[in-house]
Amino acid sequence: MKKKVLIGLSWPYANGRLHIGHAASSLPADAIARFHRMRGNEVAFVSGSDCYGTPILVAAKSEGVTPTQLSDKYHELHKADFESLGFTFDNYTKTTTQQHGDFVREFHELMYKNEFIFAKNEPQLYCGSCVKYLPDRYVEGICPHCKSNAKGDSCDGCGKILEPEELIEPKCKLCASTPTARDTRQLYIALSKLEPQIREFYEKSKVYWANNAVGLTGRYLNEGLRDRAITRNIEWGVTLPQCAKEKFALSDEEFSEKKIYIWAENVLGYLSASQPMDADVIYFVHAKDNIPFHSVIFPGLLLAAGKTLPQIKMVSSEYVRLADSKMSKSTGHMITLHELVEKYPADMIRYYFLRNVNDKKDVNFTYEDFHAVINSELVNGFGNLVNRTLSFIKSKLDGELSLNGRQVVAPTQTFNEVGELLQDGKTNKALARIWELVNAGNKLFDESAPWKTIKSDIGQCKIDLGAVVTIIANLARLLYPFIPTACEKLAGWLGISLDKWEPVTLDEIDLPDIEILFTRLV
Numbered sequence: 001m002k003k004k005v006l007i008g009l010s011w012p013y014a015n016g017r018l019h020i021g022h023a024a025s026s027l028p029a030d031a032i033a034r035f036h037r038m039r040g041n042e043v044a045f046v047s048g049s050d051c052y053g054t055p056i057l058v059a060a061k062s063e064g065v066t067p068t069q070l071s072d073k074y075h076e077l078h079k080a081d082f083e084s085l086g087f088t089f090d091n092y093t094k095t096t097t098q099q100h101g102d103f104v105r106e107f108h109e110l111m112y113k114n115e116f117i118f119a120k121n122e123p124q125l126y127c128g129s130c131v132k133y134l135p136d137r138y139v140e141g142i143c144p145h146c147k148s149n150a151k152g153d154s155c156d157g158c159g160k161i162l163e164p165e166e167l168i169e170p171k172c173k174l175c176a177s178t179p180t181a182r183d184t185r186q187l188y189i190a191l192s193k194l195e196p197q198i199r200e201f202y203e204k205s206k207v208y209w210a211n212n213a214v215g216l217t218g219r220y221l222n223e224g225l226r227d228r229a230i231t232r233n234i235e236w237g238v239t240l241p242q243c244a245k246e247k248f249a250l251s252d253e254e255f256s257e258k259k260i261y262i263w264a265e266n267v268l269g270y271l272s273a274s275q276p277m278d279a280d281v282i283y284f285v286h287a288k289d290n291i292p293f294h295s296v297i298f299p300g301l302l303l304a305a306g307k308t309l310p311q312i313k314m315v316s317s318e319y320v321r322l323a324d325s326k327m328s329k330s331t332g333h334m335i336t337l338h339e340l341v342e343k344y345p346a347d348m349i350r351y352y353f354l355r356n357v358n359d360k361k362d363v364n365f366t367y368e369d370f371h372a373v374i375n376s377e378l379v380n381g382f383g384n385l386v387n388r389t390l391s392f393i394k395s396k397l398d399g400e401l402s403l404n405g406r407q408v409v410a411p412t413q414t415f416n417e418v419g420e421l422l423q424d425g426k427t428n429k430a431l432a433r434i435w436e437l438v439n440a441g442n443k444l445f446d447e448s449a450p451w452k453t454i455k456s457d458i459g460q461c462k463i464d465l466g467a468v469v470t471i472i473a474n475l476a477r478l479l480y481p482f483i484p485t486a487c488e489k490l491a492g493w494l495g496i497s498l499d500k501w502e503p504v505t506l507d508e509i510d511l512p513d514i515e516i517l518f519t520r521l522v
Contacts (some may be wrong), residue, residue: 302444
């Protein structure tokens with residue numbers, strides 16, 4: 001039965017170029033989207049640039065431009081970066097669109113009608129030098145739990161969700177002075193009241209979640225969910241709906257200085273970008289630092305608005321490290337995606353990260369390892385299978401081979417097993433399963449020795465080559481979600497389509513001129 005599938009890729013901040021960590025955590029989303037389209041499902045693959053919030057203000061101040069100018073600039077660069085890797089978004093948008101703002105305000109109005117949004121006075125850090133309240137990312141300090149350096153909203157060291165006021169030795173990121181706490185009234189979501197429903201959702205859903213999402217979310221729930229502010233005093237963000245003023249008795253000044261807190265609007269972008277889809281299943285694809293916003297905050301917002309929680313599959317990856325140290329936009333310690341695409345074909349980059357990305361340990365990127373993996377597996381494995389088989393047929397049989405609809409049993413089983421893994425979002429395991437067929441194809445070519453049988457038994461030679469070519473044709477479909485450019489070339493040579501997730505049956509082939517799929521890296 002045809003399903004409606006929403007694939008939501010986490011929205012990168014529009015405050016700098018994407019780095020290779022974004023590629024690693026994002027590529028599973030495109031592979032899953034391509035797979036579901038091949039299955040005939042209705043797919044909405046959406047994402048966009050996260051243009052509001054403190055990171056944008058900080059970067060805009062640094063570059064001497066307005067937040068709009070900065071976010072528009074990086075939005076276009078993000079689009080170009082994703083396109084260079086072959087991403088097939090149905091909608092790549094940004095949070096500054098009117099559609100998104102209107103949707104968020106309407107959604108918050110729904111939440112206000114229920115019992116889970118309330119106003120209260122709480123301290124917020126205030127910088128006397130800058131004469132402003134400081135939102136989360138305007139504050140840096142020491143995590144009160146693990147004593148690592150931390151941002152105002154979370155600690156990368158221990159994964160804790162934080163409030164800026166919790167930090168030890170907080171500093172204003174704009175001027176480095178020490179802020180002080182001042183009482184101000186904000187709107188809050190009562191996650192503590194919603195905890196039983198979120199826990200029930202977690203228990204039902206975790207079978208579909210990555211290991212790190214299961215572990216971290218379970219920890220948050222066991223520690224107890226705290227009520228969280230959904231507004232902040234900040235000049236750059238989605239404005240509150242007008243009804244908030246009367247509902248919560250906000251003064252004109254209070255209403256004008258508050259915006260919807262970024263985490264209470266950006267996760268709603270999946271819904272604003274996919275309207276009017278009512279999805280049967282949602283995939284959330286992100287790096288591990290985004291887990292709580294998808295596993296706790298998003299369902300909390302839906303519940304507060306009186307919505308039914310859909311089936312959600314969580315595809316969350318660990319970090320990519322650069323030569324054993326963490327990459328960071330803010331420090332500049334990174335390799336941009338643009339840099340990598342300028343050096344290597346997109347399929348090589350896609351293969352490397354889709355092969356390595358996982359939910360248990362960080363990927364340590366080095367150019368040496370990248371070259372070793374690509375040369376060993378993509379060049380010597382798959383590329384060698386394709387090129388030596390098709391080159392032999394082209395040179396020894398004039399590119400023609402009759403197969404009489406020959407079917408190979410292994411691909412049917414492989415399609416079923418790989419399909420189940422992709423449905424569960426386990427892209428690295430799916431690719432490993434496909435590689436078993438690549439290895440089987442190479443083994444069959446070696447053992448059948450067509451360079452011998454073409455002289456001693458040409459009939460057997462053609463039968464053996466037919467079996468190998470049928471494996472190659474099926475690999476073109478199986479690998480299309482992962483390395484689409486190479487598979488499109490291969491499909492053109494063999495005269496097959498790539499729009500179905502089912503085994504290929506070949507009757508005959510008439511090869512045109514072919515070329516080497518992958519060149520060895522040196």
